[in-house]
Amino acid sequence: MIPQSVSQPRKLCFVTVGATASFNSLISTVLSRPTLKALQEAGYTDLRLQFGRDGRAVFDDFILSNEDGSEERCGLSITGFEYNRKGLGQEMRGATAYSGRVGGVVVSHAGSGSILDALRLDIPTIVVPNPSLLGNHQVELAEELASQGYVVHGKLDDLATAIAESEKLRERHKAWPPVNSGADPSGRGLAGVMEDEMGFVD
Amino acid sequence: MFLLLKRSLNPSLYALRSYVISAGDEFSAQRAEEFERSLWCASATAMAAGGVGGGMKEEEAKQRYEIYTVPRARKIHQSLLTTPINALKCCIACIHVLRGNNNKPLLYPQYPDLIICNGPGTAVCVILMSLSLKYFGIRGAKGKMRTIYVESFARVRTLSLSGKILRGCCDRFVVQWERLKRGRAEYLGILV
Numbered sequence: 001m002i003p004q005s006v007s008q009p010r011k012l013c014f015v016t017v018g019a020t021a022s023f024n025s026l027i028s029t030v031l032s033r034p035t036l037k038a039l040q041e042a043g044y045t046d047l048r049l050q051f052g053r054d055g056r057a058v059f060d061d062f063i064l065s066n067e068d069g070s071e072e073r074c075g076l077s078i079t080g081f082e083y084n085r086k087g088l089g090q091e092m093r094g095a096t097a098y099s100g101r102v103g104g105v106v107v108s109h110a111g112s113g114s115i116l117d118a119l120r121l122d123i124p125t126i127v128v129p130n131p132s133l134l135g136n137h138q139v140e141l142a143e144e145l146a147s148q149g150y151v152v153h154g155k156l157d158d159l160a161t162a163i164a165e166s167e168k169l170r171e172r173h174k175a176w177p178p179v180n181s182g183a184d185p186s187g188r189g190l191a192g193v194m195e196d197e198m199g200f201v202d
Numbered sequence: 203m204f205l206l207l208k209r210s211l212n213p214s215l216y217a218l219r220s221y222v223i224s225a226g227d228e229f230s231a232q233r234a235e236e237f238e239r240s241l242w243c244a245s246a247t248a249m250a251a252g253g254v255g256g257g258m259k260e261e262e263a264k265q266r267y268e269i270y271t272v273p274r275a276r277k278i279h280q281s282l283l284t285t286p287i288n289a290l291k292c293c294i295a296c297i298h299v300l301r302g303n304n305n306k307p308l309l310y311p312q313y314p315d316l317i318i319c320n321g322p323g324t325a326v327c328v329i330l331m332s333l334s335l336k337y338f339g340i341r342g343a344k345g346k347m348r349t350i351y352v353e354s355f356a357r358v359r360t361l362s363l364s365g366k367i368l369r370g371c372c373d374r375f376v377v378q379w380e381r382l383k384r385g386r387a388e389y390l391g392i393l394v
Contacts, residue, residue: 085229112356116205116394140358144379177209183380183391190210190318190352190393193374197348198316200215 012046012095012104018111022054031062036074038160049080110138119176124169126154126162205394219267224274270299275323296331313346321364350374
């Protein structure tokens with residue numbers, strides 16, 4: 001094992017591909033040399049992957065061919081699991097800053113559930129749409145959220161840049177959920193629509 | 203759906219709640235249970251802190267909601283040719299739900315006052331059945347079952363199939379991205 005300085009705080013990168021479609025290209029990109037190097041340079045100590053139903057082979061292949069502490073692992077402690085039926089909130093919490101940890105990052109497929117989980121936990125998020133789901137509206141979600149500055153739109157051919165950008169996202173810190181003052185002058189949101197329909201009068 | 207409800211549902215205004223989920227979607231059933239539990243915990247905490255409202259025993263709180271499972275309206279990627287058979291089964295089950303065939307006949311009146319849905323095929327069945335019950339003037343249905351459709355947060359530039367079908371027939375049609383604000387669609391910002 002490469003000796004880590006004792007003082008280095010733990011910093012987690014959590015990767016999720018979701019439960020429905022397999023997304024092995026994201027797993028192999030995350031486990032590629034440029035991405036791991038970028039994580040190391042950004043001060044990460046831990047990498048945890050939710051690799052999905054079909055992702056175990058890719059993950060195991062990396063783990064078996066690059067032993068713990070080898071140079072290929074870039075000093076990262078790398079773990080993985082298939083999926084957690086109870087949701088990934090608990091796993092994601094590892095990437096928030098608490099008890100000796102510094103804030104990390106979530107790398108997520110473009111499923112709205114995972115993205116919202118990460119945003120609500122206030123963790124910088126890199127959203128990587130799955131190109132094999134062609135014509136999928138998930139790309140639009142990633143693009144729109146990125147253009148409004150809530151997430152980084154990550155691409156498979158260059159995750160290293162996205163990791164650097166996510167550090168800027170952390171500094172800018174845009175709170176979620178957005179304040180919808182402009183769109184909804186009444187400020188009552190859906191509750192207002194519901195009350196209108198029920199005929200409740202204040 | 204539950205993030206949406208968490209932000210918008212006041213349990214003291216909407217005292218009885220029914221959840222309709224598709225067969226095989228245990229995950230949503232579990233989420234509904236958790237959501238109801240969080241409502242109960244919040245009211246118990248408010249009570250303990252000397253606030254008003256809530257204060258229900260857990261048993262009593264469990265009487266306040268019902269989870270219904272109906273057959274799936276359309277399996278994922280099912281061909282449009284065979285969908286009607288499944289959709290019909292789903293619709294029949296939805297009529298039973300709307301008529302209040304549950305195990306709490308004394309507490310629950312027939313026909314809900316308000317229906318809120320998002321995009322799954324099951325929602326289309328629920329809304330269309332509520333419309334037909336009203337259309338045929340079934341006793342007790344009139345003036346009830348106001349409908350609110352909330353398009354998924356994931357739909358940024360185009361409506362979902364359910365959204366396209368239901369756009370014209372819900373009392374209120376709410377979208378979560380400004381680009382979709384067309385016609386009678388309402389945009390109130392992001393709601394989840």
